[in-house]
Amino acid sequence: MSTDERNTTEGGSQAAAPASPKPYWIGIGLMAMGAVWLYNAFGLPQGARYAAVGPGLFVTIAGAGLLILGAILVLQIWRGESFEAQDAEDADGSNKMDKRAFLTALVAVALPIATMGPLGMPFTATLSFVLVANAFGSRRWWLDLICGAILACAAWFLFNQLGLQLGRFFPPLGV
Amino acid sequence: METFELLLHGFSVALQPTNLMWALVGSVLGTAIGILPGIGPALTIALLLPVTTALAPTSAFIMFAGILYGAMYGGSTTSILLNTPGEAGSMMTALEGNKMARAGRGAAALATAAIGSFVAGTIATLALTFAAPAVAELAFYFKPTDYFAITALAFCSVAVVMGTSRTRGFVSLFLGIAIGVIGIDTMTGQPRLTFGNMQLLRGIALTVVLVSLFAVGEILYVASRYRTTPGVMAPIKGQLWMTKQDFARSWKPWLRGTAIGFPMGALPGSGSEIPTMLSYTLERKLTKYPEEFGKGAIEGVAGPEAANNAAAAGILVPLLTLGLPTSATAAVLLAAFQNYGLQPGPFLFTSNPALIWGLIASLYVGNVMLLVLNLPLVGIWVQLLRIPRPQLYAGILVFAMIGVWGLAGSWVDLTIMLVVGLAGYVMRVYDFPIAPVLIGLILGPMAETQLRTALAAGQGNPLVLVSTPLSAIFITLAVLLLALPILLKRLRANA
Numbered sequence: 001m002s003t004d005e006r007n008t009t010e011g012g013s014q015a016a017a018p019a020s021p022k023p024y025w026i027g028i029g030l031m032a033m034g035a036v037w038l039y040n041a042f043g044l045p046q047g048a049r050y051a052a053v054g055p056g057l058f059v060t061i062a063g064a065g066l067l068i069l070g071a072i073l074v075l076q077i078w079r080g081e082s083f084e085a086q087d088a089e090d091a092d093g094s095n096k097m098d099k100r101a102f103l104t105a106l107v108a109v110a111l112p113i114a115t116m117g118p119l120g121m122p123f124t125a126t127l128s129f130v131l132v133a134n135a136f137g138s139r140r141w142w143l144d145l146i147c148g149a150i151l152a153c154a155a156w157f158l159f160n161q162l163g164l165q166l167g168r169f170f171p172p173l174g175v
Numbered sequence: 176m177e178t179f180e181l182l183l184h185g186f187s188v189a190l191q192p193t194n195l196m197w198a199l200v201g202s203v204l205g206t207a208i209g210i211l212p213g214i215g216p217a218l219t220i221a222l223l224l225p226v227t228t229a230l231a232p233t234s235a236f237i238m239f240a241g242i243l244y245g246a247m248y249g250g251s252t253t254s255i256l257l258n259t260p261g262e263a264g265s266m267m268t269a270l271e272g273n274k275m276a277r278a279g280r281g282a283a284a285l286a287t288a289a290i291g292s293f294v295a296g297t298i299a300t301l302a303l304t305f306a307a308p309a310v311a312e313l314a315f316y317f318k319p320t321d322y323f324a325i326t327a328l329a330f331c332s333v334a335v336v337m338g339t340s341r342t343r344g345f346v347s348l349f350l351g352i353a354i355g356v357i358g359i360d361t362m363t364g365q366p367r368l369t370f371g372n373m374q375l376l377r378g379i380a381l382t383v384v385l386v387s388l389f390a391v392g393e394i395l396y397v398a399s400r401y402r403t404t405p406g407v408m409a410p411i412k413g414q415l416w417m418t419k420q421d422f423a424r425s426w427k428p429w430l431r432g433t434a435i436g437f438p439m440g441a442l443p444g445s446g447s448e449i450p451t452m453l454s455y456t457l458e459r460k461l462t463k464y465p466e467e468f469g470k471g472a473i474e475g476v477a478g479p480e481a482a483n484n485a486a487a488a489g490i491l492v493p494l495l496t497l498g499l500p501t502s503a504t505a506a507v508l509l510a511a512f513q514n515y516g517l518q519p520g521p522f523l524f525t526s527n528p529a530l531i532w533g534l535i536a537s538l539y540v541g542n543v544m545l546l547v548l549n550l551p552l553v554g555i556w557v558q559l560l561r562i563p564r565p566q567l568y569a570g571i572l573v574f575a576m577i578g579v580w581g582l583a584g585s586w587v588d589l590t591i592m593l594v595v596g597l598a599g600y601v602m603r604v605y606d607f608p609i610a611p612v613l614i615g616l617i618l619g620p621m622a623e624t625q626l627r628t629a630l631a632a633g634q635g636n637p638l639v640l641v642s643t644p645l646s647a648i649f650i651t652l653a654v655l656l657l658a659l660p661i662l663l664k665r666l667r668a669n670a
Contacts, residue, residue: 023605030346037353040368053630055360058623059367062356065349072342081340083605088397089212089259090564095400102399102600108569109391109596112576113589121580128576129569135398136565147566148573155577163229164581 022077030070037063104135120170125152178308185532189540194237197230198537201238202544205245210253210559213397213571216246217503217613218389221382222578224511232515233530237537239511243504244296244541247447247484248549251288252556255476256281257406264447264483267455271468271475276409278471286417287425287473288480289549294426295433295481296542299488302437304535307524310496314521319632320640322497323625324649326618329443329499331653336444338608341660347608350598351615354379361620362627374587381510381617383579385503387592388609390575392599394568399600401564408560411553425477428458432481439482440489443501446610447486454482488538495519495531498621503610506617 041063044056085093108131115124129148130141138144160166169175188194208214220239227235250265255272268288275284317325334344357368358378369375417425432454439450458478459468468475493499498519500506512519517527524531549556579592602609626640633639641647 026601026605033353037356037368044365044367045363053627053635055363055365055367057627058352058619059356062349062353062619065345066353069342069346069349073346076340076342085400086396086603086606088393088603089253090402091397091400092402093400095402097399097604098401099399101401102395105395105398106597108572109395110593112580113586113593116576116580116589117586121577125573125576128572129566132394132398132569132572133565136401136568137403138563138565144566144569148569151570151573155573159226159577159581162226164225164577165584166577166581167584 023083024074024077027070027072027074027077030066030073032070034063034066034068034070037066039063101135101137104131108132108135117167118171120168120172121166122149122152122156122169125155178305181308181528181532182304182536184528185534185536186539188233188529188533189237189536194234194533194537195540197234197238198241198541199544201241202245202541202548203241204238205242205247206249206545206548206556207245207559208242209246209249209251210556211562211567212253212259212564213390213393213568215389215504216242217385217507219246220504220507220511221385221389222574224382224507224514225578225581227511227514232517233533235511235515236508236530236534237541239508240534240538241541241544243487243508244484244538245545245548247296247487248289248292248545249556251292251476251480251483252285252549252553253560255284255288256409256411256557257560259406264451264479264486266448267451267479268476268483270455271472273409274469274471275473275476276411279414280471280473281409281411282414283417283421283473284471284476285411285553286550287421287477289546289553290417291425291429291432291477291481292484292549293542293546294429295436295483295485296488296545297539298430298433299437299440299485300535300538300542303488303491303538306441306492307496307531307535310492311521311524314496317497317521317645318643319625319629320643320646321649323622323629323640324646324653325497325499326622326625328649328653328656329501329614329618330622331656332442332444333501333611333614334444335656335660336449337446337611339606341657343605343607344611347602347611348615351384351612351617352619353615354384354612355616355619356623361624372587374583374585379591379616380582380588381506381613382582383588383591384595384616385507385613386575386578387595388599388602388612389503390571391592391596392603392609394572394575395596395600396603397568408557421473424464424473427461428454428474428478429481431457431461432478432483433485436482436485437489440486441492441501442489443493443499443614446502447483450482450486451479454478491538495523495534496521500614500617503613506610506613509617 037059041056041059044059045054087093108128111128112124126148130144133144156166208219219242251268254260254265254269255276258269258273260266260269272284330348334348335341338344357375359366359376366376435454436450455475455478458474462474464472490501490505493501494505494508500509517523579588582588629639641650
């Protein structure tokens with residue numbers, strides 16, 4: 001997204017855009033999660049031989065809690081409960097969602113799942129660094145690449161020294 | 176005076192050169208992250224957890240305490256100069272402090288915040304010194320029933336007090352509890368909710384959840400709603416420091432703020448937000464210059480800043496004496512104790528006095544360090560705000576992935592980071608509180624163990640849960656906390 005487009009998003013913040021007015025899916029998602037937990041709980045012994053309560057009890061409580069809370073949430077949403085996005089130090093809750101920036105940052109977070117093992121931490125971290133910087137509007141990607149690479153390599157050496165197991169430096173080359 | 180001797184022994188631990196160095200590292204780091212956006216004390220300590228394998232517990236906790244206190248000092252700086260409160264606890268400071276800064280009295284506002292933090296931190300540490308052993312003494316007699324009742328009360332108050340609605344507070348709490356049951360059941364060895372995945376057997380680490388919620392969730396959220404207009408920093412060069420009148424107007428709010436902050440910090444759920452709000456309201460009522468409030472009244476900075484720091488000491492009382500975390504930072508500190516195989520509680524006071532008292536003594540030392548670091552050097556600290564945001568948030572993600580990957584080198588953890596990070600994003604968009612998730616995650620397994628032990632001892636009779644006076648009181652309080660708002664609403668509707 002170019003700088004001009006950013007300005008329009010910002011201008012749009014005047015008319016406080018309400019986050020999706022009826023987020024039923026959150027309540028339904030919670031109920032589904034509760035159902036999974038409950039289903040698992042039924043496979044567990046509720047009462048062990050010596051203890052009156054077994055490993056299943058707390059799972060049941062967690063699942064039932066989520067199921068009930070999800071239902072309450074759906075009811076509240078139906079009755080018109082409002083949801084306002086939180087303000088953060090560098091974020092304005094009334095700003096409209098910048099989808100491109102969000103997705104770029106999301107790719108940066110998802111990338112390590114695929115590349116951390118085969119390509120190593122310094123490579124992955126450098127790439128993610130460039131992506132996040134880009135999501136926040138930095139357009140000098142080569143500078144970010146250098147910054148990210150320096151930070152990632154320095155962190156790799158430092159944390160390895162401190163006893164963290166971060167894997168090989170660049171596995172494809174075997175180093 | 177046994178406490179006094181123990182404290183002296185603590186000082187002999189805290190004043191060892193290596194521990195002094197770790198206190199300094201913690202104070203510097205704490206101030207820095209207090210000033211930087213997007214990263215707070217809980218996240219910092221969580222990222223440092225794996226590193227502590229190379230560190231003695233005493234040194235590690237001295238450093239963590241420095242981070243906890245330092246973040247409170249640093250947070251006020253951005254509130255005053257930039258009007259961007261980093262933590263919920265600095266919101267009230269921004270109200271009057273930023274007005275002062277824009278009226279050319281920024282230096283005085285920073286001074287009253289730093290000195291107030293020092294006064295409050297020291298008095299609150301003193302209170303901690305004497306309250307902690309007393310509570311620990313009491314906790315010796317706690318049975319599993321009592322512990323379960325306390326955790327139940329903590330759950331209720333955290334869910335009710337934090338966030339905009341009770342439902343959303345409980346949703347967060349139950350998400351934490353649900354994540355907490357994943358893995359091998361400690362009492363029977365039964366795998367629970369592992370979906371056949373070997374890596375899930377050891378459960379989901381608090382670090383992964385915390386890093387994902389606080390760092391990844393924040394990065395996704397800020398990226399999607401980035402405030403492109405940067406804040407304007409108020410200048411402080413060559414300004415007048417606190418005048419005699421400023422001192423005269425500040426010292427009472429400092430003391431009152433401390434008196435509010437310390438006990439409130441010790442209560443679960445109140446965090447640092449409520450005590451600072453209370454202190455601000457109180458100062459506004461008591462002031463002789465009501466016309467200045469809203470335009471930069473120094474009392475409105477002095478009181479909340481003191482309350483903020485006193486609350487930070489307050490959270491250590493239930494944490495050290497009962498192993499009960501009352502805030503996100505306290506939850507990470509508890510995880511740190513567990514990493515070392517230590518269980519905070521009354522027994523830690525007798526089994527490892529060097530650690531407990533060294534930690535408490537280091538709080539006094541850390542406060543002095545922070546005063547020196549923050550008063551004259553504030554000009555250097557604000558330079559940190561020059562770090563461009565894109566690279567700052569990118570750097571935070573790098574450290575987040577190192578923290579998660581470094582735990583076990585597992586792609587499962589990285590997948591959890593993505594999923595929980597997305598959840599953190601959704602929670603910010605729809606205004607669900609974050610801290611109850613962590614409290615549920617770390618306290619859930621504890622509550623479960625105590626519940627099952629208590630029920631086993633009572634042969635499965637649920638009445639055993641209210642069989643001791645303490646447990647009956649705590650459970651009643653928990654129920655009241657839940658039911659009271661509903662009852663009041665009903666009564667009002669009928670009237």
